[in-house]
Amino acid sequence: MAHVSIPSYWKTLPQRYCLIGMQCKNCGTINFPAREICISCKQKSEFEPTKLSGRGKIYSYTVIAAGSAPPEFSEQEKLAGSFPVAIVELEEGVRTVAQITDYEPEDLKIGAEVEAVFRRIYEEDKVIRYGLKFRPVKERKSPL
Amino acid sequence: MSIGILGYGVYIPRYRINRAEYIKAWGQFAAAGIEEKAVPGFDEDSVTMAVEASLNALNHAKVDSKKLNAIYFASTSSPYCEKLVSSTIAMALGAPPRVSVADYTSSTMAATSALLLSLDFVASGRGHFALVVASDCPYADPSEFLEHPLGAGAAAFVVGEGTPIATIEASECTAIEALGERFRKDGEKIIETLGIPPYTQAVIVNTVTSSVKALLDKTGRKPSDFNFVVLPQFDGGLPSGIARKIGFEETQFVPSMIVSQVGDAGAASPLIGLAKVLDEAKPGHKVLVASYGAGAGSDAVSVSINEEIMKRKGTVPSVKDYLAKKKYIDYIYYLKIKKMI
Numbered sequence: 001m002a003h004v005s006i007p008s009y010w011k012t013l014p015q016r017y018c019l020i021g022m023q024c025k026n027c028g029t030i031n032f033p034a035r036e037i038c039i040s041c042k043q044k045s046e047f048e049p050t051k052l053s054g055r056g057k058i059y060s061y062t063v064i065a066a067g068s069a070p071p072e073f074s075e076q077e078k079l080a081g082s083f084p085v086a087i088v089e090l091e092e093g094v095r096t097v098a099q100i101t102d103y104e105p106e107d108l109k110i111g112a113e114v115e116a117v118f119r120r121i122y123e124e125d126k127v128i129r130y131g132l133k134f135r136p137v138k139e140r141k142s143p144l
Numbered sequence: 145m146s147i148g149i150l151g152y153g154v155y156i157p158r159y160r161i162n163r164a165e166y167i168k169a170w171g172q173f174a175a176a177g178i179e180e181k182a183v184p185g186f187d188e189d190s191v192t193m194a195v196e197a198s199l200n201a202l203n204h205a206k207v208d209s210k211k212l213n214a215i216y217f218a219s220t221s222s223p224y225c226e227k228l229v230s231s232t233i234a235m236a237l238g239a240p241p242r243v244s245v246a247d248y249t250s251s252t253m254a255a256t257s258a259l260l261l262s263l264d265f266v267a268s269g270r271g272h273f274a275l276v277v278a279s280d281c282p283y284a285d286p287s288e289f290l291e292h293p294l295g296a297g298a299a300a301f302v303v304g305e306g307t308p309i310a311t312i313e314a315s316e317c318t319a320i321e322a323l324g325e326r327f328r329k330d331g332e333k334i335i336e337t338l339g340i341p342p343y344t345q346a347v348i349v350n351t352v353t354s355s356v357k358a359l360l361d362k363t364g365r366k367p368s369d370f371n372f373v374v375l376p377q378f379d380g381g382l383p384s385g386i387a388r389k390i391g392f393e394e395t396q397f398v399p400s401m402i403v404s405q406v407g408d409a410g411a412a413s414p415l416i417g418l419a420k421v422l423d424e425a426k427p428g429h430k431v432l433v434a435s436y437g438a439g440a441g442s443d444a445v446s447v448s449i450n451e452e453i454m455k456r457k458g459t460v461p462s463v464k465d466y467l468a469k470k471k472y473i474d475y476i477y478y479l480k481i482k483k484m485i
Binding site for chain 2: 013014017018020051076079080099101102104117118119120121128130133
């Protein structure tokens with residue numbers, strides 16, 4: 001992940017904190033993250049904020065291990081160990097990239113059910129960047 | 145339509161460290177009556193724990209976050225000394241921007257203060273729905289005994305107009321100046337104590353007894369009139385000391401005990417204890433909750449359980465559900481994910 005400035009992060013907080021997607025008023029497709037031009041109908045449409053459920057499946061994943069973490073995640077790698085990053089396909093059909101947390105190695109499977117949880121993502125210049133990660137679903141659905 | 149507690153929810157992180165790990169590291173575990181304690185993950189803090197407890201509470205209360213008029217956060221371990229985190233929680237919950245927010249900090253009594261203020265907020269007509277969330281993971285120097293009991297957890301309550309599952313009947317507060325027990329100086333992350341256990345114990349027992357007795361006088365009740373009592377749980381021994389002084393029986397305070405599995409969850413403890421009691425309570429039951437904040441103060445709150453509670457049982461994860469979901473870690477990993485080394 002490349003450096004994200006505070007103003008850019010701030011502008012995207014609704015999507016980062018509570019999965020607000022933008023639904024195209026022209027074709028109904030949910031754009032997540034928000035875009036100027038709809039990913040589906042390619043029109044410069046109007047968009048309606050819409051809350052995504054946070055439920056989804058692992059579409060693909062990788063594990064970030066020693067030495068390969070971007071600088072803002074190097075402390076996490078050093079103290080908490082290697083961590084998985086997944087492309088998660090949400091039940092609304094959109095795909096997003098996020099870390100998997102609170103997992104056991106056997107939970108990391110393509111197609112495994114996950115749910116969004118609000119966590120600390122990283123800290124930069126003393127400022128905590130909060131956002132969403134996903135955790136495996138075993139018995140119940142997330143309150144999100 | 146009346147005013148009261150419309151719903152509640154908790155969150156306890158999945159990591160646990162047990163007594164044996166401390167004994168391996170330090171030769172002893174200086175935490176009476178604690179078998180294991182909850183530990184926030186590397187990516188968790190009092191704010192993230194608060195968000196999950198709040199979502200559970202809103203679901204339990206069947207109140208949409210868009211209807212909230214107030215969000216009050218209570219903790220001794222906010223990640224910021226200055227910068228509202230109730231605003232962070234508000235956005236994570238999807239609450240509207242026109243909401244009253246406040247962070248109640250610097251005391252383990254903060255949660256009951258915030259709960260009573262949320263009741264005043266609604267009763268005075270300033271708003272219809274208030275969310276109080278207490279979330280805490282206190283820190284101390286790992287080489288001090290004071291660090292041994294410190295755990296983590298969160299509990300959230302929705303107070304508002306509707307058909308309450310429980311009603312806050314009355315409250316009494318006490319403030320008695322005390323010094324040198326638990327404190328955290330400006331600019332410090334860790335709590336300290338001058339380490340005089342008999343003095344600390346006496347100050348806590350006296351302050352809590354004062355608020356509880358005032359509440360008993362006000363309501364004209366005897367200790368035995370309450371089905372359950374939630375007492376301060378900085379360790380597993382303290383509640384019995386307080387109970388003995390006032391005249392409560394073991395059967396009244398044991399159902400609220402969470403410290404043996406969660407540790408000292410600071411400001412969140414009184415509300416997690418109340419949540420555990422509400423998980424089991426029946427309509428008509430009376431609960432007395434007493435909090436304690438070093439320095440010193442105590443709130444005593446009387447809660448009466450209503451019929452509505454039966455309709456909500458099992459709709460969101462209970463205290464027991466979170467206690468059952470756990471992963472044990474060793475002491476070194478504990479120090480690492482608490483960022484103490």
